[in-house]
Amino acid sequence: MLGAATLAVLFILALQQALQQAFSLALEDTIEQRLAADVSTLISAARVEDGRLHMPDHLPDEEFTLLDNKLFGYIYDRDGHLLWRSASTHDLDIDYLPRYDGDKNRELHRVRDANGVKLFVYDMEIDLLRGEDAAYSIVTVQPSRDYDAMLSGLRKQLYVWLGGGLLVLLVLLWLGLTWGFRTLRGMKKELDQVENGERERLSEDHPRELLRLTRSLNRLLDSERLQRERYRDSLADLAHGLKTPLSLLQAVGETLSSRQQNREQVEIMGNQIERMNQQIGFQLQRASLRRSGLIRHQVVLAPLLDTLETALDKVHHGKQVTLERTLPDHFTLPLEQGALLEVLGNLLENGYRLCLSRVRVSARRLSDGDILVVEDDGPGIAEDQRERILRRGERLDTRHPGQGLGLAVVKDILDSYSATLTLDDSPLGGARFMLFFPR
Incomplete structure (x- = not known):
């Protein structure tokens, strides 16, 4: 369960990062398309007379003229000199210098103004304007606060939804593993009963994936029980076979002890016979009281x-x-x-x-x-x-x-x-x- 939960958490964290990155890229692409469209608006309004750029006082897109708007426009020449700026940029001071190299580049950058405000900057190079040579860098700028707010909101939503999904997933994992391992718990219970001497074999009431294991354990239990029984029976037969000759030897010793000259030898023989009886008893106890390999007693x-x-x-x-x-x-x-x-x-x-x-x-x-x-x-x-x-x-x-x-x-x-x-x-x-x- 711990391993499955760890993998689930790692997967959800990776999924959250992937979704956040995918949304961020999609949002940046949308912003780039928006700023590219605004560049097209500036290009359509611009005209070149005698090699000089002229921009109308009123642009088709009023967002460039409103002072409290969030859209800004700049036009630079090929040397990076500022030729025109929209009315909306009156209090905006950005540290940006376009790099004109004649390759008609279109690039989206993220910069900060003098106050530390984050901005998106879209820079497009043009060489022709209504059929005339015109080397300019046309730049449109948009604050990124809306983008950051949307991304933060998405992050919070991902935390909420993916966190809730993770909890549901963990509950389902717990229920699934609990249900799936119920057969192993049943086998564990039967093994405990075997160890405690409450049953001799495992039952066949298990899934087919576990039947080979249970049958092998049953064969082991049967083999051990039969081996111990044969061991005890063999020792009992041996003890029984030896006791009769030993009893006869004791009887002969008692008969011989009636003679004075034989008493010392009879005493030695009696001691040895008694020692043999003790050894037989010891080995019988040792065989009958040794621990079973699988059964655990309390x-x-x-x-x-x-x-x-x-x-x-x-x-x-x-x-x-x-x-x-x-x-x-x-x-x-x-x-x-x-x-x-x-x-x-x-x-x-x-x-x-x-x-x-x-x-x-x-x-x-x-x-x-x-x-x-x-x-x-x-x-x-x-x-x-x-x-x-x-x-x-x-x-x-x-x-x-x-x-x-x-x-x-x-x-x-x-x-x-x-x-x-x-x-x-x-x-x-x-x-x-x-x-x-x-x-």
Whole structure:
């Protein structure tokens, strides 16, 4: 709309200049014809006797004789000496000198008199007058104030009419573009619904110019959905295929552990089997919680916090942990619900396990993204250890069972959503995990 409006304004400005120039040229041509006719009047009245010019006291055109008239006449010889002037020029003083060169020139000039008044001057050269040699420059003069007034009036009219036309044109452009792009707005609405998970495909209710685009997007959506389903099914089949042999190995290990000499080897084998189980679980979580390429989710944070708080209070019922919240109303995060539950569950479980009595969750919305902060009043994490615990398999707390995959899962999920995770000290005294989700 801005581009179309700019082009329309430039076109109207160019049209106004063209119309004004065309009217100015037409008006000057009319004035030139008028002054040329007046020159003809002076020529018809002039006569030459004994090589001298004679003009009658009363000219056929009375405009040359009236003192308050707006038409003036002069006759010069070939040397530029003034031979005759009309009675109407008694108070007119112009700085004009005709240039006689024998080429019978006819020229229209614009000059100013001594008072600065603009004048049109028409100069015609003649060589013959009633068959006798007569080298004269016959000049007629007319003030340009009427011309300037007409041109100013035309300019004002052009501003009014072209300005009004421009407004009408802009309104029509706005209506036309609004009507023309309504189908794109419909497609945008459907894409928003696809991103929000409200529909799976775009409809076919679009103009034929857009059908190829919508069909290509539908093929992309179908392909992505099928690919993700095959990926998850393949991993599930792999996990199922591996769990049975692992269970058998565990059973064999339990049988062998009854013998004293085999306990050390059985313990090593059990640890490795448990590690394999953890790795399988980690890869399944990673596959199921990664971000979709086209679907954009918005999950309300408060209900998930309620669910997690209830579960963690039961697990750590003997600790009496207080979960503090600082959240805007209806605050949402751009993650799939399962992914957000996994991320928040891991961070809160770490906070509940390591805190003294307080865990705080806060969030705020910035112009360039959303921030989620989880912190506690526990012992905190040394600065030289912060990068290490985000690696897969690294654990600082060895008193509780686990393979150190929780924060690795969190970081992997956040990476798939182009989000960042930073770790520093909390004002509560413990660790602070800060998650930033860019827009």
